[in-house]
Amino acid sequence: MRLSIGEARGMLLSGFNQEIYEKGLREEGWEAGIAEGRENGIKEGDLRAIRNMLDLGLSKEQISQKYSKELVQQVLQETTKI
Secondary structure (H helix, E strand, C coil), X not given: XXXXXXXHHHHHHHHXXXXXXXXXXXXXXXXXXXXXXXXXXXXXXXXXXXXXXXXXXXXXXXXXXXXXXXXXXXXXXXXXXX
16 A cells, blocks of 8 residues: 555654653653652651650650641551550
8 A cells, every 4th residue: 555745754753752751751751750759768867857856755746846837747656556
């Protein structure tokens, strides 16, 4: 089957556009993954700091001056499960 020049050009352009589209999706996914990893890392660091503060004997109220009450409560719940 023979294709006209217009049909061949259309196929090439649609293939090219598909490649650009897929590359854009991969880059967006990569950026989203980095942002999510960064957020998770920061939260894990905060949880570790709260655990350390509790180990040093700081009160829940003292720790809540620096970190959210929700994070402090999360750590307290984890430590009571052990």
